[in-house]
Each structure stands twice: as structure tokens, then as C-alpha cells.
């Protein structure tokens with residue numbers, strides 16, 4: 001059981017303990033243009049906190065919308081909002097004015113901190129007279145950097161409770177209106193004291209790197225809070241491709257990498273060109289990790305990937321496995337502090353070997369901001385994530401599909417992920433997504449959207465070859481009756497396949 005003081009500011013706690021432990025001179029953050037020690041980061045956070053309270057007049061509990069690419073300044077802004085006793089509302093860099101406007105009004109934000117390069121969509125979002133302060137805009141006299149000059153004194157965090165909200169994170173929203181999820185000061189520490197300590201074994205000499213935006217809780221934890229909690233360093237890079245991430249791992253001697261399964265699959269192809277011996281742990285989350293990808297990455301780097309399922313509602317990863325605990329095909333076991341079970345349609349727990357709805361309970365959990373969907377996600381204190389899972393007799397949890405993505409064809413239940421896994425073992429397949437398409441005769445048919453590796457012809461022979469390949473690997477009724485070749489697959493900024501687009505696109 002994790003215990004935190006009843007009065008708590010999680011950022012003050014992170015940065016003050018860093019100082020008490022003598023980490024002031026260590027490197028905390030590395031960006032494309034600058035490098036900050038723990039002492040420099042604390043000073044920067046304090047100056048920004050003063051701007052928020054003294055210049056903008058924000059009060060404890062005010063909500064501040066944040067917008068910027070992954071860089072030390074964006075990280076410092078998020079930390080400063082929280083240290084100031086305000087509530088951080090980070091937003092994904094690719095969001096458009098209309099989506100930002102919905103978030104700003106749903107979260108009732110009182111101010112905006114935005115990277116100058118991304119201000120266009122904020123200007124267009126139409127929230128009237130919201131105070132807007134730009135950063136990374138050195139020329140401006142009322143930009144954040146100019147204002148920070150005037151506040152050299154340390155900032156004392158206002159008194160807040162461990163269960164005051166400090167973060168509102170919006171779900172990537174593949175469907176419907178985005179949902180805001182609220183998290184407490186103690187939640188941000190609880191995730192640091194769960195997965196990274198127990199599963200990852202994070203240490204002060206680690207160098208964290210990866211792709212998830214800081215506005216996505218996967219990135220906020222993995223690339224900021226986790227390293228700060230153990231005195232480690234995070235490398236923040238604004239625009240990453242599989243190739244530039246590999247180069248950055250090599251250049252910065254990174255030891256821990258966070259990204260999504262498709263990125264690992266693409267990186268495995270290019271890995272032989274880089275010296276990756278520095279890397280000792282690679283964490284995959286956001287989507288199911290196919291065995292084919294786990295195998296390709298192991299063959300390329302010698303590393304056994306750490307798969308972990310997390311959710312914005314739960315703040316971070318709650319089921320995972322590393323090293324010798326890994327069972328291929330399984331996500332893993334509950335992270336210490338969490339419990340998990342499988343529920344049937346009536347909400348009753350089922351035993352091993354039965355597919356049902358995954359439910360979890362632990363130090364973090366779902367608190368939607370004014371949303372009736374709260375009662376669908378939290379049932380009897382259990383968080384029901386919307387995933388179809390199965391448990392084995394040893395307590396391992398196996399992902400099957402998103403509940404609403406199960407394909408029902410001629411009376412058979414088919415998990416698209418299983419068909420994808422089979423296809424990914426075929427040497428011609430770079431990426432794929434499998435969905436159900438409405439069909440008069442069968443209800444739904446299995447439809448595969450396939451990106452081929454360079455040099456392979458998108459021909460009907462290839463399609464038949466893929467179909468036969470799947471029939472030979474898994475139950476033949478699961479084979480894709482329709483195969484469509486694509487240049488790329490539609491993905492969210494968090495790396496998730498947008499299945500609804502696959503279902504509606506092709507015709």
C-alpha cells in the first residue's frame with residue numbers, strides 16, 4: 001500500500017526530493033537545443049510558476065491548457081502549472097482549433113501556455129479573451145521567457161491536498177466526444193512507484209527516450225515523471241521517425257525506450273545500421289504487441305520487450321511483464337498495487353480460459369470530468385477498460401481485442417488482433433489492420449488492410465498468398481475474405497490504428 005502525506009504537491013515533492021538527494025548537478029532533461037540539470041529545471045519551474053500566479057493572477061485549482069512538442073520547455077511548463085497549484089490540461093500537438101476549443105470549454109481553462117510555433121490553432125479556437133502566453137518566442141517582450149526574467153526568487157508551492165486534481169488528460173478519442181480524465185497529486189506519484197520501480201527497474205543512471213507526446217499520459221509518465229522520480233535523465237525529441245529515434249538512442253546512449261508496437265516493428269528493420277548496445281529495456285504500449293513484432297525486435301537487438309497495457313483513465317500501465325516473467329502472447333500480470341479480473345456480460349468474475357471484459361482496481365482509476373460514461377467505466381469500484389481479455393491459471397492476462405472490435409462472422413467470434421498477428425509473420429507484410437465489414441450473408445466478413453514491404457507487388461496473387469498463409473496458421477474460418485492493399489494505415493498521434501476509418505474508408 002502506497003502512503004503519501006495528506007497535504008501534497010507532487011511536483012514540489014519530485015523536485016525537492018531530487019535536491020535533498022543531491023541530484024542538483026545531474027542532467028534531468030535533454031532537448032534538441034538545450035540540456036537542463038535538476039537544479040536548472042527546478043529554477044525554471046519556479047520562475048514559470050511565479051508568472052502563472054503573480055503575472056496572470058491564476059488561483060489554486062485554475063486550469064491551464066498546454067500545447068507544445070516534446071521539449072524541455074514544454075516539460076517545465078507542465079511541471080510549473082502543477083507546482084503552482086493549478087491543473088494542467090496538456091493537449092496533443094496535432095489537435096485542431098475546433099478540438100482545442102472543445103477541450104478548453106469542457107475543462108473551463110483559465111489560461112493557455114503554448115509554443116509559439118503551434119499558436120495558430122489556439123488563435124483560431126475562439127475562446128474569447130483567454131490569457132495566452134507563448135514560449136520559445138525569444139523576440140517577444142511579453143512571451144514566457146521575458147516574463148520569467150522578472151521572477152528569480154524560489155516559488156513556494158501553495159498548500160494542496162494529496163487528492164486535489166492536478167491533471168486533466170483528454171483521451172485520444174478514436175470515437176465520439178473526447179473525455180477528460182482527472183488525476184490527483186498522489187496519482188502522479190503512485191504511477192512512479194508502480195511500473196517503473198517494479199517492472200522496469202528504473203535507476204538514476206538510466207537515460208529515457210521515446211516517442212509518446214508529453215500530452216499523452218504514456219509520455220508524461222515514461223518521459224518525464226518516471227525519470228525525475230529516480231534521478232534519471234530524459235531525452236525529449238520533437239519529431240521522431242523510426243530512423244531518427246534509432247539515431248538518437250545511439251547518440252544519447254539511451255537505456256530505456258518507450259514507444260508503440262508499430263514503431264518497434266519498423267525500427268527492427270533498420271536496427272542493424274545502429275549501435276544499440278546501450279539500450280537495456282524497451283517498453284511497448286498503446287496497442288497490442290504482436291508476437292511477430294516481439295520476435296523481430298529480439299532478433300534485431302537481443303532485447304525482450306516489456307509490453308504493458310495502460311489507459312488515460314488509469315493514468316499509466318497496470319498490467320505488464322519484463323525479462324524472464326514474459327510469456328509470449330500475454331500482456332503480463334497486474335503491476336504491484338493493482339488487481340485485475342475478467343468479467344462476463346452480467347459483471348460476474350470468470351475463471352481462467354474464458355474471454356471477457358477486463359476489469360482493474362488499484363491506486364489510480366477513472367474519474368471522468370462531467371461525463372455520464374463514468375458509470376460504464378467504473379462498475380462496483382472496478383475500472384472496465386473496454387478490452388476483451390483472457391486469464392490463465394497462473395494469473396497472466398492475454399489481450400484478445402477491443403470489445404467493440406470483435407468481429408462476428410457467420411456466428412464465429414473472431415479477434416482481429418489474432419488475424420493481424422498471423423499476417424505479420426508473412427515476410428511481405430510491413431503493417432496490417434483487420435476489421436469486420438458488414439456483409440448481408442455473414443453479418444460481417446474479415447477484411448485485412450495490408451501495407452506491403454517495399455518491392456512486393458500488390459497483386460491478386462499476393463492477396464491469395466496471404467489468405468492461404470493465414471489459413472495455414474490459424475483456424476481457417478478466420479482468414480480475411482477481403483484483402484486491401486494500402487500505402488499506409490490511419491493512426492492516431494498516440495500510435496493507435498483507427499479501425500473506424502478502415503471500416504468506413506474503402507468501398
Ligand code: 3UK
Nearest residue numbers: 217218285286287288308309310311312316317385
Ligand atoms: C489499448 C493496449 C493491448 C487498450 C496508454 C500506456 O494507450 C494508452 O492509453 P489510451 O487511453 O488507450 C487505452 C487503451 O489502449 N492498449 C494500450 N496498451 C495496450 N492494448 N496491449 C497493450 N499493451 O485498448 C486500452 O484500453 O490512449 C498506454 C500508458 C498510458 C496510456 N495512457
